[in-house]
Amino acid sequence: MTTYRTRHGGTLRADDVGAEVQLAGWVARRRDHGGVAFIDLRDASGIVQIVVNPDEAPASSEVLRSLRTEFCISVTGRVRARPEGTKNPEMVTGEIEVAVAILDVLSAADVLPFQLDDRFDADEVRRLKYRYLDLRRDRMAANLRARSAVIRAMRHVMEERGFLEVETPTLVVSTPEGARDMLVPSRLRPGQFYALPQSPQLFKQLLMVAGVERYYQIARCYRDEDFRSDRQVEFTQLDLEGSFWDQEGVLDTLEAIAAGVVREVRGVDIPRPIPRMTYNEAMTRYGTDKPDVRFGMEIQNLDELFADSEFRVFADNMASGGTVRGLNVGNQGLSRTGFDKLVDQAKDLGAKGLFWMVVEQNGSVRSPVAKFLRSEELTGLVSAMEAQPGDALLVVADDFHTAVGVLGQLRLDLGQPARHDDLEFLFIVDFPVFEHAADGGLAPAHHPFTAPVDVEEMRTSPDTAISKSYDMVLNGAELGSGSVRIHDPEVQAQVFEILGISQEQAQARFGWFMEALRYGTPPHAGFAIGVDRLVAILQNEPNIREVMPFPKTQTGADPLTGAPGRVDEGQLEELGIEVRADVKAEWSASQTDAVPSESS
RNA sequence: GGGGGCGUGGUGAAGUCUGGAGUUCACGCCGGCCUGUCAAGCCGGAGGUCGCGGGUUCAAAUCCCGUCGCUCCCGCCA
Numbered sequence: 001m002t003t004y005r006t007r008h009g010g011t012l013r014a015d016d017v018g019a020e021v022q023l024a025g026w027v028a029r030r031r032d033h034g035g036v037a038f039i040d041l042r043d044a045s046g047i048v049q050i051v052v053n054p055d056e057a058p059a060s061s062e063v064l065r066s067l068r069t070e071f072c073i074s075v076t077g078r079v080r081a082r083p084e085g086t087k088n089p090e091m092v093t094g095e096i097e098v099a100v101a102i103l104d105v106l107s108a109a110d111v112l113p114f115q116l117d118d119r120f121d122a123d124e125v126r127r128l129k130y131r132y133l134d135l136r137r138d139r140m141a142a143n144l145r146a147r148s149a150v151i152r153a154m155r156h157v158m159e160e161r162g163f164l165e166v167e168t169p170t171l172v173v174s175t176p177e178g179a180r181d182m183l184v185p186s187r188l189r190p191g192q193f194y195a196l197p198q199s200p201q202l203f204k205q206l207l208m209v210a211g212v213e214r215y216y217q218i219a220r221c222y223r224d225e226d227f228r229s230d231r232q233v234e235f236t237q238l239d240l241e242g243s244f245w246d247q248e249g250v251l252d253t254l255e256a257i258a259a260g261v262v263r264e265v266r267g268v269d270i271p272r273p274i275p276r277m278t279y280n281e282a283m284t285r286y287g288t289d290k291p292d293v294r295f296g297m298e299i300q301n302l303d304e305l306f307a308d309s310e311f312r313v314f315a316d317n318m319a320s321g322g323t324v325r326g327l328n329v330g331n332q333g334l335s336r337t338g339f340d341k342l343v344d345q346a347k348d349l350g351a352k353g354l355f356w357m358v359v360e361q362n363g364s365v366r367s368p369v370a371k372f373l374r375s376e377e378l379t380g381l382v383s384a385m386e387a388q389p390g391d392a393l394l395v396v397a398d399d400f401h402t403a404v405g406v407l408g409q410l411r412l413d414l415g416q417p418a419r420h421d422d423l424e425f426l427f428i429v430d431f432p433v434f435e436h437a438a439d440g441g442l443a444p445a446h447h448p449f450t451a452p453v454d455v456e457e458m459r460t461s462p463d464t465a466i467s468k469s470y471d472m473v474l475n476g477a478e479l480g481s482g483s484v485r486i487h488d489p490e491v492q493a494q495v496f497e498i499l500g501i502s503q504e505q506a507q508a509r510f511g512w513f514m515e516a517l518r519y520g521t522p523p524h525a526g527f528a529i530g531v532d533r534l535v536a537i538l539q540n541e542p543n544i545r546e547v548m549p550f551p552k553t554q555t556g557a558d559p560l561t562g563a564p565g566r567v568d569e570g571q572l573e574e575l576g577i578e579v580r581a582d583v584k585a586e587w588s589a590s591q592t593d594a595v596p597s598e599s600s
Numbered sequence: 601g602g603g604g605g606c607g608u609g610g611u612g613a614a615g616u617c618u619g620g621a622g623u624u625c626a627c628g629c630c631g632g633c634c635u636g637u638c639a640a641g642c643c644g645g646a647g648g649u650c651g652c653g654g655g656u657u658c659a660a661a662u663c664c665c666g667u668c669g670c671u672c673c674c675g676c677c678a
Contacts, residue, residue: 035635049638069628086636094638111610115628119639120612125670178678198677225677348603348674447678499678543671554671 004074004106010046014095016079021098023048024074024106026136027067028116037064041075041098044141049088049097050075060103070116070136072107075100124545129559131550143547146265147535151218153264154238154529157257163214163240168203170196170220175509178447180224182233190576196222196234199528201447202513204241205485208524209516216240218531227554229543230477230533234552237480241526247468250482250525251276251427254472257529258425265538270423274472278430283401287408289431292476293424294417299407300326302395305380311372313353317397324395325403326381329414331390334358339392342410346396351406355395359387401436412476421540426473433458433465444499445469448492450483455491459498472529474537482527489517 005024012021025043032038039050054061060075067073077100088094113130114122116137127134134140158165174181174195181195197203199221207215219239227233238257242249255274262270275293282291285298302324306314314324332338339356346354357367357378365378373381385393394410396403433452434442442462451468452458458465469483486492492514496506506514532544545551552558566587572578 029638029640031637031640033635033637033640034633036637037635038637038640040638051636053635055635083636086638088638091638111629114611117611117627117639120627122611123607123670126611179676223677226675228677229672231677444678450678553669555669557669 005043008045009041009043009048009098010093012048012079012093012096012098014081017081017096019079020076021079022074022076023050023098025072027069027071027073030064030067030069032064037061038097039064039067039073039075041073042136046092048093049082049091050077050100050103051097052100052103057100057103060100063103063105067105068109068111070109070112070133071105072109074104074106076102125553125559128551128553131560135549140546143535143539143541144549146539147531147547149264150261150531150535150538151238153260154216154218154257154531156264157253157260158216158238158240161214161253161256163216163242164212166204166207166212166215166217168197168200168207168217168219172197172203177509182222182224185575185577187574190574198223199237200239201449202510204239204526205449205513205524206516208241208243208485208487209519209521211243211522213243213522215242215526219528227552227556229545230536232532232544232548232551233556235544236531237528238531239526239528241524243522243524245523245525247429247470247484247525250527251470254427254527254529255425258472258474261534262423262538266423270425274425274427276427276429279428279432280430282428283404283408287404287406287411288476289428289471290473290476290478291408291426292412292415292417293426294422294475295415297327297329297411297415299404299411300328300385302326302381302384305377305384309373309377311369311377313355314397322398323400323403324397325407326385326393326395327407327411328385328387329392329394329410331388332392332414334392342394345413346394346406346410349406349409350402351396351398352402353396354406355397357381357393357395359389359391359393361389363389365393417475422475423537424475428471428473430466431469431471432463433467434462446481446483448495448499448501449485451486451491452495455494455498458495462498468525470527472527474534477533477537478530479534480527480529482525484523484525487517487521487523489514489521492517 003022005022007016007019007021007023009023009025023041023043025041028040028042028047030037030039035054037052039052040047041050052060052064075098077098079096080099082088082095082097112133114120114126114133116133118137118139135144155165171184171194174183174193179198181198184194184196186192186194197219200217200219204215204217217239219237220234221237222234223231224233225231240253242253251274255272258274259270259272262268277291279289282289284301285291286293287299303318306324307318309315309318317324334342342356343354355367355369357365357370359382360366363382365382370378381387381393385391387393394407396406398406431445433445435445437443446467446469453466453468467483469481471481472479486495493503493506496510497503532547535547536542536544539547541547550558550560556564
């Protein structure tokens with residue numbers, strides 16, 4: 001057996017002075033003074049300074065001249081205290097150094113395609129193409145460790161609470177509802193396809209029927225939709241479900257998970273209990289179902305103030321059932337042009353218009369619409385918005401969802417969290433069964449297995465019916481959602497019907513599942529937490545790619561491996577699949593697409 | 601499907617608005633000097649088809665059109 005090392009360099013301290021050690025790692029930096037030379041040796045534990053002195057180790061000194069950045073090396077030497085005046089208080093290993101006796105090159109390295117230096121943020125495609133080098137950087141290595149710590153903390157809470165880890169299939173049947181499925185063709189059944197799971201939803205419910213009672217899984221999930229900074233086609237969730245459980249049980253467990261994770265990664269305790277807010281309250285105060293409550297700037301209801309306004313826009317809006325909402329965005333130092341841009345932005349977001357006012361030093365209000373408003377309306381506005389001189393007030397008159405939606409978006413654009421490392425967890429509860437779709441109609445807000453508070457209410461008052469579902473929000477990001485599930489097959493059938501899924505459709509797609517519900521299904525509830533988003537926020541990263549070891553680009557490509565790639569005709573033949581001629585024509589037109597290699 | 605931004609030696613940027621010699625800065629690389637540095641220092645050097653294609657012009661990194669790649673956002677994500 002070859003011994004590569006007896007210690008990890010980053011763990012050496014003053015206590016180790018005098019010890020003979022063998023270390024192995026990478027050359028993070030080399031400082032060659034012609035005679036004595038220094039190497040910053042990096043391994044998974046950190047960095048320690050290696051000293052090579054030609055008087056003490058002439059052969060090693062020769063080897064050192066050949067070293068370049070990121071060579072993989074092994075050194076044997078003695079730990080010693082650094083001479084007075086040369087200690088480095090910036091490094092945890094800064095009091096000591098290792099005097100080299102033997103220096104071996106385990107593996108040479110080519111000149112790097114980019115510098116592993118946090119001073120430079122190299123082009124991301126290049127970083128992804130050489131991800132194995134990118135991951136050597138401190139920031140990336142720290143993100144990998146944080147991700148591991150998050151999952152470790154999650155497992156700890158789940159195991160402590162008696163949850164059973166169960167793996168569910170990743171080759172499942174496709175259901176056309178919801179997001180697009182990632183499809184996998186079947187060779188044994190040509191022309192048929194598996195889908196990669198969007199979530200283990202139905203399998204975990206089957207586990208409840210199976211009597212598992214407490215289930216969890218660190219589950220890879222797939223949704224074939226367009227990418228965002230917080231969305232990749234494959235992502236990881238902590239998926240959990242429990243029987244004889246209700247919303248309170250789930251939220252209590254989620255709180256323990258959040259607390260455990262933050263303690264593990266940040267070393268601090270979050271305030272408990274995690275605050276709760278109803279969906280309606282969140283929409284009214286923040287214009288979104290995932291409010292960032294790290295800063296105030298809440299939306300104000302101005303209906304009473306402008307109830308009998310003579311300003312045509314307000315009066316007409318009121319008459320048509322609309323509402324007037326305002327937002328005090330503080331002193332933004334906006335110019336006329338700046339306000340004009342906000343007005344354009346509001347219109348892009350769907351508002352009919354946006355009115356702005358600035359409170360002058362003497363308390364008067366400057367605004368293009370000031371002349372249409374009575375003086376008591378203006379003073380009432382200033383007091384309702386708790387406006388100080390210099391503050392800018394934005395007002396939208398529209399239907400409720402447009403008004404709060406537009407102001408909620410402007411709030412996010414103009415507001416600033418007080419401290420960037422704050423963590424504000426929040427539960428949003430009492431979601432509606434249906435939400436307002438872009439076309440003005442109603443669309444199901446959740447998957448069809450979510451229990452309504454009252455089925456009849458769902459049928460008779462779809463616009464106000466509430467479901468037993470809940471979200472967890474952190475710093476304005478949706479971390480996950482869950483619900484109490486339907487465990488009664490009769491209720492499930494009715495819900496399908498109300499959602500517009502015909503009995504035939506329901507039977508064809510979910511018959512196997514509905515049948516399972518008929519064998520003594522316990523009441524159950526569950527949740528899924530997005531691991532990537534959680535880690536990204538904890539690490540102050542702007543997107544989830546930074547906390548995924550091998551993520552894909554926005555167009556779903558992996559610059560390192562070349563995935564997705566074409567496959568040869570023989571493979572397609574076996575699958576009973578043919579690529580359409582017009583698609584092949586586009587292949588030859590574009591030369592940047594990956595082509596399968598001749599070998600293999 | 602739509603809107604915005606970016607693409608300049610190996611890396612990161614400035615230059616582009618207002619066309620005038622591939623100009624500049626930092627890092628890296630190569631060579632030399634240097635025995636206490638720690639983002640070592642000093643001296644010297646090499647290295648670019650300004651993403652790609654077309655157009656305008658006496659002249660294009662710069663203006664126009666197209667295209668490719670990346671990215672942010674909207675749609676989408678039950």
